[in-house]
Amino acid sequence: xxxxxxxxxxxxxxxxxxxxxxxxxxxxxxxxxxxxxxxxxxxxxxxxxxxxxxxxxxxxxxxxxxxxxxxxxxxxxxxxxxxxxxxxxxxxxxxxxxxxxxxxxxxxxxxxxxxxxxxxxxxxxxxxxxxxxxxxxxxxxxxxxxxxxxxxxxxxxxxxxxxxxxxxxxxxxxxxxxxxxxxxxxxxxxxxxxxxxxxxxxxxxxxxxxxxxxxxxxxxxxxxxxxxxxxxxxxxxxxxxxxxxxxxxxxxxxxxxxxxxxxxxxxxxxxxxxxxxxxxxxxxxxxxxxxxxxxxxxxxxxxxxxxxxxxxxxxxxxxxxxxxxxxxxxxxxxxxxxxxxxxxxxxxxxxxxxxxxxxxxxxxxx
Amino acid sequence: xxxxxxxxxxxxxxxxxxxxxxxxxxxxxxxxxxxxxxxxxxxxxxxxxxxxxxxxxxxxxxxxxxxxxxxxxxxxxxxxxxxxxxxxxxxxxxxxxxxxxxxxxxxxxxxxxxxxxxxxxxxxxxxxxxxxxxxxxxxxxxxxxxxxxxxxxxxxxxxxxxxxxxxxxxxxxxxxxxxxxxxxxxxxxxxxxxxxxxxx
Numbered sequence: 001x002x003x004x005x006x007x008x009x010x011x012x013x014x015x016x017x018x019x020x021x022x023x024x025x026x027x028x029x030x031x032x033x034x035x036x037x038x039x040x041x042x043x044x045x046x047x048x049x050x051x052x053x054x055x056x057x058x059x060x061x062x063x064x065x066x067x068x069x070x071x072x073x074x075x076x077x078x079x080x081x082x083x084x085x086x087x088x089x090x091x092x093x094x095x096x097x098x099x100x101x102x103x104x105x106x107x108x109x110x111x112x113x114x115x116x117x118x119x120x121x122x123x124x125x126x127x128x129x130x131x132x133x134x135x136x137x138x139x140x141x142x143x144x145x146x147x148x149x150x151x152x153x154x155x156x157x158x159x160x161x162x163x164x165x166x167x168x169x170x171x172x173x174x175x176x177x178x179x180x181x182x183x184x185x186x187x188x189x190x191x192x193x194x195x196x197x198x199x200x201x202x203x204x205x206x207x208x209x210x211x212x213x214x215x216x217x218x219x220x221x222x223x224x225x226x227x228x229x230x231x232x233x234x235x236x237x238x239x240x241x242x243x244x245x246x247x248x249x250x251x252x253x254x255x256x257x258x259x260x261x262x263x264x265x266x267x268x269x270x271x272x273x274x275x276x277x278x279x280x281x282x283x284x285x286x287x288x289x290x291x292x293x294x295x296x297x298x299x300x301x302x303x304x305x306x307x308x309x310x311x312x313x314x315x316x317x318x319x320x321x322x323x324x325x326x327x328x329x330x331x332x333x334x335x336x337x338x339x340x341x342x343x344x345x346x347x348x349x350x351x352x353x354x355x356x357x358x359x360x361x362x363x364x365x366x
Numbered sequence: 367x368x369x370x371x372x373x374x375x376x377x378x379x380x381x382x383x384x385x386x387x388x389x390x391x392x393x394x395x396x397x398x399x400x401x402x403x404x405x406x407x408x409x410x411x412x413x414x415x416x417x418x419x420x421x422x423x424x425x426x427x428x429x430x431x432x433x434x435x436x437x438x439x440x441x442x443x444x445x446x447x448x449x450x451x452x453x454x455x456x457x458x459x460x461x462x463x464x465x466x467x468x469x470x471x472x473x474x475x476x477x478x479x480x481x482x483x484x485x486x487x488x489x490x491x492x493x494x495x496x497x498x499x500x501x502x503x504x505x506x507x508x509x510x511x512x513x514x515x516x517x518x519x520x521x522x523x524x525x526x527x528x529x530x531x532x533x534x535x536x537x538x539x540x541x542x543x544x545x546x547x548x549x550x551x552x553x554x555x556x557x558x559x560x561x562x563x564x565x566x
Contacts, residue, residue: 038422039426068429141510144513145513148514
């Protein structure tokens with residue numbers, strides 16, 4: 001009996017010893033690697049790797065899930081038959097893909113940040129350029145609407161950029177760029193067509209200055225773009241004043257009520273002061289001249305303007321200094337300036353009104 | 367012989383008892399996963415990303431611990447640590463849910479407050495427009511500002527839609543942009559009115 005019991009105990013001891021040896025020699029599951037891998041994937045996702053490198057993150061997740069499944073499968077085996085090599089390989093693959101995704105995300109983010117910054121500066125420059133060069137001009141309402149829309153979209157993009165939401169910036173910024181480019185191009189095209197008259201304006205200016213020199217007399221030239229009234233005597237500039245015009249001052253006057261200031265070679269027909277004018281002092285000019293009348297007839301005939309009359313009573317008068325273009329087509333100086341001008345002029349003094357004396361390139365750099 | 371049989375029988379019973387004691391915490395795992403899904407419903411990923419990440423980490427640690435225990439010989443398994451972690455995931459999830467909701471509410475309030483402020487600013491601009499002298503001086507400038515006000519208002523309408531859709535961060539970007547434009551319009555308008563009044 002004792003022998004049997006002893007044999008059983010020996011067998012039991014040997015079995016347990018073998019079991020314990022095998023148990024302690026069997027491989028441990030790579031849990032720390034799995035934990036770290038999961039943490040890496042989560043960190044990458046938190047940093048928007050899913051948006052910048054979706055394919056790589058997806059692959060990393062597939063490898064990680066595969067590793068978990070392989071681990072489970074190995075754990076189902078008898079402990080001494082387990083082999084975690086495949087699990088480790090899958091974790092390594094997942095980690096590599098995550099690193100690749102993070103690298104791509106970091107590079108893409110940095111590149112995007114730089115390119116968006118450049119684009120923001122470009123759009124900002126265009127907006128400022130439009131603001132300084134064109135916004136104060138009497139352009140059509142659409143140009144102003146596009147400009148305002150562009151500015152709103154630019155500001156929104158800038159706010160998103162500041163909070164590093166780069167992926168939200170692109171669309172609005174592209175839209176802003178498109179709108180402001182459209183506004184600038186439209187304004188430039190409008191002005192380019194207007195400035196086709198520059199040679200004529202320069203000729204009129206030269207003829208007026210020559211007349212002043214030849215007759216040793218006073219002549220006036222109004223540069224609408226510069227909003228400046230130049231006074232010449234004996235061919236030399238003796239004074240210059242700020243001038244205010246009609247709101248639609250780009251382009252010549254075509255008909256009554258168009259709020260445009262005419263362009264052409266005119267002369268003073270009457271000096272008005274006191275109760276004869278509501279603008280302190282005024283120099284009435286011979287608008288419309290023969291050229292204006294011919295153009296009006298031509299335009300009415302081809303239907304490009306309404307048959308409203310050509311308009312009259314265009315003056316160079318006081319009451320200015322408001323900083324805006326507000327007249328019905330006249331040229332307004334301040335009362336102080338019209339006083340200074342008053343004694344230089346009389347009936348017959350030439351007043352030449354031109355669109356500009358400088359080229360468009362000199363004005364807007366394009 | 368009888369004693370030997372008794373001993374073996376006792377061992378067998380003890381073994382059965384041991385193995386039946388340590389079971390994987392399946393209920394806790396299901397609950398923890400559900401708790402994380404619940405935090406997703408309040409957009410915790412978006413509003414408290416760090417906390418959400420910590421929560422997911424904890425769940426993963428618990429799941430790996432379960433796997434670790436599964437790998438052990440039945441007699442040596444213990445799911446106490448995993449169960450404790452899973453329970454803490456549940457508690458943490460509640461906190462994350464609350465924090466996400468609070469943060470979301472904060473951003474929402476911020477967006478709504480900004481919207482209200484800009485709306486007031488636009489109303490002021492409109493009042494100034496209505497009170498501006500109607501003479502020919504500056505009429506065009508006033509009309510241009512009126513056009514811009516309409517654009518800012520349409521922008522604000524988009525902000526309201528974004529707030530209603532729960533996209534508060536984009537709404538904030540938009541409302542800030544509209545605010546800047548409205549402020550510049552107010553200044554432009556005040557200057558235009560001042561110029562207009564200069565002559566009167």
